[in-house]
Amino acid sequence: xxxxxxxxxxxxxxxxxxxxxxxxxxxxxxxxxxxxxxxxxxxxxxxxxxxxxxxxxxxxxxxxxxxxxxxxxxxxxxxxxxxxxxxxxxxxxxxxxxxxxxxxxxxxxxxxxxxxxxxxxxxxxxxxxxxxxxxxxxxxxxxxxxxxxxxxxxxxxxxxxxxxxxxxxxxxxxxxxxxxxxxxxxxxxxxxxxxxxxxxxxxxxxxxxxxxxxxxxxxxxxxxxxxxxxxxxxxxxxxxxxxxxxxxxxxxxxxxxxxxxxxxxxxxxxxxxxxxxxxxxxxxxxxxxxxxxxxxxxxxxxxxxxxxxxxxxxxxxxxxxxxxxxxxxxxxxxxxxxxxxxxxxxxxxxxxxxxxxxxxxxxxxxxxxxxxxxxxxxxxxxxxxxxxxxxxxxxx
Numbered sequence: 001x002x003x004x005x006x007x008x009x010x011x012x013x014x015x016x017x018x019x020x021x022x023x024x025x026x027x028x029x030x031x032x033x034x035x036x037x038x039x040x041x042x043x044x045x046x047x048x049x050x051x052x053x054x055x056x057x058x059x060x061x062x063x064x065x066x067x068x069x070x071x072x073x074x075x076x077x078x079x080x081x082x083x084x085x086x087x088x089x090x091x092x093x094x095x096x097x098x099x100x101x102x103x104x105x106x107x108x109x110x111x112x113x114x115x116x117x118x119x120x121x122x123x124x125x126x127x128x129x130x131x132x133x134x135x136x137x138x139x140x141x142x143x144x145x146x147x148x149x150x151x152x153x154x155x156x157x158x159x160x161x162x163x164x165x166x167x168x169x170x171x172x173x174x175x176x177x178x179x180x181x182x183x184x185x186x187x188x189x190x191x192x193x194x195x196x197x198x199x200x201x202x203x204x205x206x207x208x209x210x211x212x213x214x215x216x217x218x219x220x221x222x223x224x225x226x227x228x229x230x231x232x233x234x235x236x237x238x239x240x241x242x243x244x245x246x247x248x249x250x251x252x253x254x255x256x257x258x259x260x261x262x263x264x265x266x267x268x269x270x271x272x273x274x275x276x277x278x279x280x281x282x283x284x285x286x287x288x289x290x291x292x293x294x295x296x297x298x299x300x301x302x303x304x305x306x307x308x309x310x311x312x313x314x315x316x317x318x319x320x321x322x323x324x325x326x327x328x329x330x331x332x333x334x335x336x337x338x339x340x341x342x343x344x345x346x347x348x349x350x351x352x353x354x355x356x357x358x359x360x361x362x363x364x365x366x367x368x369x370x371x372x373x374x375x376x377x378x379x380x381x382x383x384x385x386x387x388x389x390x391x392x393x394x395x396x
Contacts, residue, residue, distance in 0.1 A: 080241040084389035086328045096292035098166025107170035119189035138206035149299040156298035171204040200360045209288045212280035220277040227324035246293040257301030264315045324385035344368030
């Protein structure tokens with residue numbers, strides 16, 4: 001081998017050895033230890049604030065507590081409402097059964113053929129009387145000199161049936177005929193009550209276990225408002241929802257009939273008695289066991305109340321404007337009655353069930369027109385409320 005070649009080979013070997021030495025020394029003495037060395041007690045993980053710089057790192061210190069998930073959006077059902085302004089199915093199903101159409105029909109047949117054995121004072125003022133039938137069943141007999149108050153009581157009951165309201169006790173038309181089998185046992189008591197023969201009366205089933213009903217707080221205070229946020233703010237339980245749902249029907253019913261003798265009575269008397277809204281509602285009672293609200297004494301509806309609209313309409317409007325929660329079933333019936341323009345025909349058609357239907361006039365055409373106008377007004381209020389609360393989710 002020549003001297004030149006020997007020098008080349010030696011130089012190459014030295015360069016290789018030197019490069020190998022440098023390649024091993026740099027990782028050992030210059031590069032720091034691994035971030036976590038599972039085999040060494042002395043190794044320590046990087047602090048969280050440094051590790052956070054690396055988005056791909058999924059490990060966290062063992063004492064780090066995961067924050068709770070964001071609260072889910074509050075749905076309308078949590079407030080007993082759906083679609084902003086309607087009571088939910090859960091609330092609807094919890095409503096007291098009340099008095100349905102079968103009970104009304106049974107009552108009509110019962111009072112037509114069952115003898116009365118006792119007539120005594122009770123059931124309000126004037127010439128009203130408490131009747132007892134031979135099986136012990138009791139009824140309030142509404143006797144009035146004015147036929148329109150008998151019409152008001154009867155047609156208000158029929159309107160309640162049309163609307164599907166089960167809060168009105170079964171009622172039926174009857175005629176005072178002392179020689180008939182129904183009245184024959186109580187002729188002396190009829191004479192003592194100074195009832196006139198062939199007079200139309202309304203017999204309403206007497207309901208046991210009634211107690212005073214208070215006006216709910218959203219309607220008692222000065223703002224007088226029962227809108228979805230008011231329901232949410234009150235955070236009532238199931239029992240309170242059930243009562244408020246019945247109140248929503250009551251406000252609609254009393255507006256349609258222009259009933260003067262219930263909440264309008266409380267509002268009107270505020271000018272003399274500032275505590276009137278704290279008093280029990282007039283002509284309204286609660287059945288102690290079922291919590292059913294019973295709408296009593298509706299004789300001012302549809303006739304007498306309509307004649308006094310100039311004086312009392314502002315009070316009726318205050319209550320309707322206060323309402324922005326509704327039962328869907330009630331609103332559906334109102335929409336059908338509006339579209340069909342059928343409310344007068346349907347109400348007067350109920351008189352066909354009575355043999356003595358000629359004894360009492362039907363609902364006057366003027367009253368039918370006013371009632372149709374008020375059905376439209378309730379519809380407008382529902383539509384306004386829908387627009388206000390279409391996206392309402394219980395958070396305000």
